Amino acid sequence: GENVEQHPSTLSVQEGDSAVIKCTYSDSASNYFPWYKQELGKRPQLIIDIRSNVGEKKDQRIAVTLNKTAKHFSLHITETQPEDSAVYFCAAKKSGAGSYQLTFGKGTKLSVIP
Amino acid sequence: DAGVIQSPRHEVTEMGQEVTLRCKPISGHDYLFWYRQTMMRGLELLIYFNNNVPIDDSGMPEDRFSAKMPNASFSTLKIQPSEPRDSAVYFCASSPGLAGGHEQYFGPGTRLTVT
Numbered sequence: 001g002e003n004v005e006q007h008p009s010t011l012s013v014q015e016g017d018s019a020v021i022k023c024t025y026s027d028s029a030s031n032y033f034p035w036y037k038q039e040l041g042k043r044p045q046l047i048i049d050i051r052s053n054v055g056e057k058k059d060q061r062i063a064v065t066l067n068k069t070a071k072h073f074s075l076h077i078t079e080t081q082p083e084d085s086a087v088y089f090c091a092a093k094k095s096g097a098g099s100y101q102l103t104f105g106k107g108t109k110l111s112v113i114p
Numbered sequence: 115d116a117g118v119i120q121s122p123r124h125e126v127t128e129m130g131q132e133v134t135l136r137c138k139p140i141s142g143h144d145y146l147f148w149y150r151q152t153m154m155r156g157l158e159l160l161i162y163f164n165n166n167v168p169i170d171d172s173g174m175p176e177d178r179f180s181a182k183m184p185n186a187s188f189s190t191l192k193i194q195p196s197e198p199r200d201s202a203v204y205f206c207a208s209s210p211g212l213a214g215g216h217e218q219y220f221g222p223g224t225r226l227t228v229t
Contacts (some may be wrong), residue, residue, distance in 0.1 A: 032216050043205065043220040044157070068182060093216060100145050100211060101170060102218065106156040 002027040004092050006105025013080050014113050021108045023090035024072040032093040033066060033073045034102065039086045047088075048075070080112045120206050126227045132194040133159055135224045137206030138187055144211035147218060148157035148191050151203045164211070178228065196228045 003011050003026040013019045025033075034049035050057045050064045050073065061080075066074040076085055088110050091102040119138040128132055139146045147162040161171040166183045174181070178197070183189040193200055203225050207218040 026149065034217070043222055045220070046217050049217070100209065100216070101147070101159055101162055103159075104157040 002030060002092055004090060004103050004105040006090050009106065010109045010111070012044050012111045014017055014080065015080060015082060017080055018100060019075075019077045019084070019110055019112075021042055021075045021088055021090070021110070022088050023074070023092075024070075025092040025103075026071070027092070027094060028068075028071065029094045030092040031108060034091050034093075035064060036063075036089045036091065036104075037086045038107075044089060046086040047096065049051070058077060079111075080110075082112050082114050085110060085112045119207055119210050120204075120224050122223035122224060123191060124225045124227075126229065127196055128229055129197055130195045131228075132192065133196045133200075133226060133228075135158055135191040135204050135206075135226070137189045137191070137221060139143055139189070139206070139208030140219055141187065142210065143208035143219070145218075146189050147207040147209070148189070149205040149207065149220075151205060151223070152201075157195070157205075182213040193226075196226075198228045201228050208220060 006023045014051050031052035035047050036044035036045045038044040048059050048062050050066050052068055054074050063076045087107045089107045090105040093102050121136045146165055146193045148160040150158045150160055160170055160173045161181045163183045179193055181191045203223045205223045209218045
C-alpha cells in the first residue's frame with residue numbers, strides 16, 4: 001500500500017519568515033495530494049491540494065509543489081503569521097474510480113513565534 | 115449545511131464497556147470515512163463506505179471494532195469490549211466523490227478515554 005513520509009515533525013519559525021514542509025510518497029499510482037491544517041483541539045481542514053498533472057499551485061501565502069519523478073511534494077507558507085501555528089498533514093490518494101482513501105503523513109507541528 | 119456531525123464529543127468509559135460513536139455525514143456525500151488519531155500513530159483510516167457499503171476495512175485494528183452505515187445519513191463505530199489503548203480522538207469525514215471532488219470534510223471528533 002501507499003506510504004507517506006513527512007518532515008520535519010516540528011518546525012519553529014519567526015513571524016514573517018517562510019516555512020517549508022516536505023512529503024514523500026511510495027506509490028507512483030498516486031495522483032492527488034492534499035494538505036490539511038489542524039489547529040489545537042480542532043478538526044483537520046483542507047487548505048490546498050494538487051493533482052499529478054500540475055507541478056505547482058498557489059493560493060495567497062501558501063503554495064504546493066509536486067515532483068512526480070522523485071515522488072515528493074512540499075508545502076510552502078510565506079510571510080508566516082501566528083495564526084499559521086498548527087499541525088499540518090500531507091496526504092496522497094491513488095488514481096482510479098474505486099480508490100477514495102487518503103494516506104496521511106504523521107504531521108508537522110508548526111510554531112510561528114511573534 | 116451544518117457539516118459533519120459527531121456524537122458524543124467526549125466519552126469516558128471503563129475498560130470492558132461497549133462504546134458507540136455516531137456520525138452524520140454532509141447530505142449528498144457518497145463517501146464516509148472513520149479515522150483514529152493518536153500522538154504515536156497519527157491519523158489512521160479505520161474503514162470507509164461508499165453509498166453505505168463498506169469498501170475497505172483493512173484499517174480496523176481487531177474484531178473488537180465494528181462499523182455500520184444503515185442509511186446515507188448515519189454511521190456508527192462500535193468498540194466492544196473497549197480497552198485503554200483505544201483511547202484516541204475518532205474522526206468521521208465525508209466526501210462528495212466523483213464529480214463532486216476528493217476533499218474530505220471532517221467532523222469535530224469524539225475524544226474517547228478508556229480507563
